[in-house]
Amino acid sequence: MLGLGIESTAHTFSCAIIEKKGNNGKILSDIRKIYRPADGEGIHPREASRHHIENSSIVLSECLKKANITIKDLDIVSYAAGPGLGPCLRVGAVVARSLSSFYKIPIYPVNHAIGHIELGKLLTGATNPLVLLVSGGHTMLLAFLNKQWRVFGETLDITLGQLLDQFGRSIGFASPCGKNIEELASTSSNYVTLPYSVKGNDVSFSGLLSATKSVAKKSKTDACYSLQETAFAMISETVERALSFTRKKELMIVGGVAANKRLSEMLQNVCKRHGCKFYVVPIQYAGDCGSQICWTGLLESKVKQGTLLKDTFVKQSWRLDSVIVDY
Amino acid sequence: MKLLKKGAEADLYQTKWQNSKAILKIRKIKNYRNSLLDLKIRKQRTIKECQMISFVKSFGIPTPLIYFVNLKTTSIMMQEIPGTPVHDLPESKIVELSKDIGKLVGTLHKNGVMHGDLTTSNFILFKKTVFVIDFGLSQNTIKSEDHAVDLRLIKEILNSAHAKIMLSSWENFLHGYKSIVGSAYYAKITKLVSDIESRGRYAEVV
Numbered sequence: 001m002l003g004l005g006i007e008s009t010a011h012t013f014s015c016a017i018i019e020k021k022g023n024n025g026k027i028l029s030d031i032r033k034i035y036r037p038a039d040g041e042g043i044h045p046r047e048a049s050r051h052h053i054e055n056s057s058i059v060l061s062e063c064l065k066k067a068n069i070t071i072k073d074l075d076i077v078s079y080a081a082g083p084g085l086g087p088c089l090r091v092g093a094v095v096a097r098s099l100s101s102f103y104k105i106p107i108y109p110v111n112h113a114i115g116h117i118e119l120g121k122l123l124t125g126a127t128n129p130l131v132l133l134v135s136g137g138h139t140m141l142l143a144f145l146n147k148q149w150r151v152f153g154e155t156l157d158i159t160l161g162q163l164l165d166q167f168g169r170s171i172g173f174a175s176p177c178g179k180n181i182e183e184l185a186s187t188s189s190n191y192v193t194l195p196y197s198v199k200g201n202d203v204s205f206s207g208l209l210s211a212t213k214s215v216a217k218k219s220k221t222d223a224c225y226s227l228q229e230t231a232f233a234m235i236s237e238t239v240e241r242a243l244s245f246t247r248k249k250e251l252m253i254v255g256g257v258a259a260n261k262r263l264s265e266m267l268q269n270v271c272k273r274h275g276c277k278f279y280v281v282p283i284q285y286a287g288d289c290g291s292q293i294c295w296t297g298l299l300e301s302k303v304k305q306g307t308l309l310k311d312t313f314v315k316q317s318w319r320l321d322s323v324i325v326d327y
Numbered sequence: 328m329k330l331l332k333k334g335a336e337a338d339l340y341q342t343k344w345q346n347s348k349a350i351l352k353i354r355k356i357k358n359y360r361n362s363l364l365d366l367k368i369r370k371q372r373t374i375k376e377c378q379m380i381s382f383v384k385s386f387g388i389p390t391p392l393i394y395f396v397n398l399k400t401t402s403i404m405m406q407e408i409p410g411t412p413v414h415d416l417p418e419s420k421i422v423e424l425s426k427d428i429g430k431l432v433g434t435l436h437k438n439g440v441m442h443g444d445l446t447t448s449n450f451i452l453f454k455k456t457v458f459v460i461d462f463g464l465s466q467n468t469i470k471s472e473d474h475a476v477d478l479r480l481i482k483e484i485l486n487s488a489h490a491k492i493m494l495s496s497w498e499n500f501l502h503g504y505k506s507i508v509g510s511a512y513y514a515k516i517t518k519l520v521s522d523i524e525s526r527g528r529y530a531e532v533v
Contacts, residue, residue, distance in 0.1 A: 083529045138528060143487065150487035156526065191361045196368065200444050200464065200480035229361040233368075236359060240335040245414075245446060245488065269359035274333065317529040 002028075002069065003301070004077045004099070005294025008092030009084025009112045010136060011035045011043050011175075013052040015063040016290030017074075020298045025122050028067035030291045031059050039174040042165070049087035056095050063290070074105050076306065078297025081109035082318035083137060089314040097312055106306025108297040109313065113138055113320040115292030116281075117149065120254035122295055124279035130248040132239055132267070135255030135287075136161030136176065139235075141201065141242045144325070151321050152242040153201030160257050163205040163231060170213050171220050181224045182260055188225035196230055201241050203234045228262055236266045243274045252279040258286040299327045336372070336463065344394045344404050353402040369401040372463035377403055379440065379462035386438045388431060389458045408460070410453025414446070418492045421447065425496035427457050429503025432481070435459075436474045436516075437508055441466045445481040447488065471512075475519035478504075482520070 001021075007014040016030035035051035037043055064070065079096035082089060093109075100107035116138075117131050130152070131142040139155040158166070161176070168177020194211050197204040208230060216223035239251065251271050257263060258281055271278040285291060303326055328351065332339040340351040354369040356362075373396065380390045395404040413424055428450055435442055442449075443464030451458045466473065481500065485493045505513040524530060 140528075145487070146490050148490075150490060151483065152487050153483075154527065156523065159528065191363045193363075193367070196364070198464070199476050200446070201483065202476075202480065229364060233360045233364060237336065241444075244333070244335040245448060245484075266359040269357075319527075319529045 001075045001298065001301070002073055003294045003298040004063075004074050005110070005115075005290040005292070005297055006077070006079040006092040006096050007112070007115075007288055007290045007293045008052050008088050009080045009082070009288060010088060011037075011048055012288040013055050013059055013091065014288065014290035015059050016294045017063060017067040017069065018291060018294045018298060020295075025295050025298065027291050028069070029063045030285075030289055031063040031066065032289060033059055037175055040169050040172050042169065042175055043085070045085040045087045048085065049091050052088055052091040056091060060095065071099060071103055071105075074099075074103070076106045076108060076297055076301050078108040078110045078293050078300070079312075080112040080115065080293045081313060082112065082315035084112060084316065086314065086316050089316065093312060093314050097309060100306070100312075101309055106301070107309070107312055108300050108304070109307055110293045110296045110300065111318055111320050111323050112288075112293070113140075114149070114323055114325070115296045116254045117142070117252075117320075118296045118299060119285060119289075119292040120252050120279070120281040123281055123285060124252055126250050126252045126277070126279045128248065129250035129252035129279065130239070130242055130246055132235070132251065132253045133255045134160045134235070134253065134257035134263075136165060138255060139203065139205075140320075141238060142320075143242070143246050143248060147324055147326055149320055149323070149325070152246065153203070153238045156199065156202050156204045157206040158209065160205065160231060160235065161255070163209055163227075164257070166209055167212050167216075167223075167227060171216050171223075176256065178257060178260055181228065182262060184221050185224040185228045185262070188219075188221040190219075190222045190225065191229060192222050192226045194226050194230045196234060198234050198237055201238050201245075203238055205231065205234075228260075232260075232263045232266050235263070236270050239267060240270050240274070243270070243276060248276065250277045250279065252281070254281045254286065256287045259283050302327045341407065342404075348407040348409070349394060350391070350405050350407045351402060352405065353400060370398060373398060373401045373403060375465060376461070376463045379465045380405070380460075383435065383438070383440060383459070383462075386434060388434060389456050390462075391458065391460065408451045408453050408458045410451040410458065412448045413450040413452060413457070414448040414488070416452065418489070420452075421489060422492050422496045422499060424450070424452065424457060425499035426503035428481075429500035429505075430507050431457060431459055432477060432500075433504040433507025436477070439467055439469045441468050441473045441477050443477070445477050446484045447481075471515055471519055475516050475523055478516060478520050479523050
């Protein structure tokens, strides 16, 4: 079975083709174009959607070419219906609808966050993990129970990705800033005390962001180092709490911030302490990509018919714990 | 000394103190954390936990007795409560006890204490009495926003770990809570809980 997945929730426009045989999926192609805002600035939704429109046909044709198939070979097409930026979501949805109606291919709207988790499970082989989803849009601890992903802890304000990006931009980096911060942090070991805010299984980063900005006035390197140490220690603590509460024996980390080595290192240590297996999604599939949408669409197609065109919505606010998963 | 449980932030050992059974709770060094930050967290929480466990007794909250505190090893020697964590009880029992838990939390809040880690593992049923443990994240606070954070946490736990009985146990919890803090404060807090939830990522915005 061949599926096409279209991702356009934020800065990435991506198309991917996956071949599904039984429970196995093989990624035949995954092409992306990423919108880059100017240094020190964030994503402008209108500009990002313009970028997606301009690049959509190039990405799609490159994706088909690399997979060596034609549109007529496709069995289903899926697109990210939310959560994300409205103007950007619409681009992916329009492309998917056009293909679906012209070539009569069944269409599947997919939750972007579930996509991160399902692709992670496919690529790492985790079976029943506690999931840490850390990206620009999410900071959540999840476990699967009774047909739904349940939230065991989450951020009460901004996400880990936003924390890193907003701080990075304030010192002049270009978004996404995680990598620059990680590099600068590795040159310091001088810890400056910053607010550490864990509320049960939840975290709050907004106070930490303001405090780190004022530390950066004295030393950018110390600020980067202390920010990473504090924020990641907070995440690690909530992971430990959730592990000991749920008694899960697997931890899987997915989302853009999964690419950070210091975070992985800390969580690996946590897993060792709790005798649990540690899975990180491979770096090239940590960030937003068409594969996550494509694979989830293929899984959905096991139990559902394609959606009617008139119901192919986009939804900016669509929490993953409201999705019923019955495949 | 027998290792009972490797918890999230501390290890629990079963041991003896002056011939009675005791629990030794050690907050061990976590190598993955920056050492300054690590020491600060371990010390602060050890101190807070013993102060609070003793303080809340003064208004009738059942907690273990503190026998000895060692700040160098960030460890606490305390009485063993040989009961069962509410988390592990049958679902019907959890629903029933939710009312008592609501009353306990109401009493804490009424006396200006936020527990900070309200999970069903932190309530132990022993001979018909529910004991409260694990005050490491507690705070002395009369701010209603802080109290609302407490309620939101237990709601999240019921919703995730006890999904099947969520509605009935949450209702019982609120019933018990209201009976202690009164209708006016109850209304204020539940409103704040909705406020906090609506600030969550991608919450349904009207």
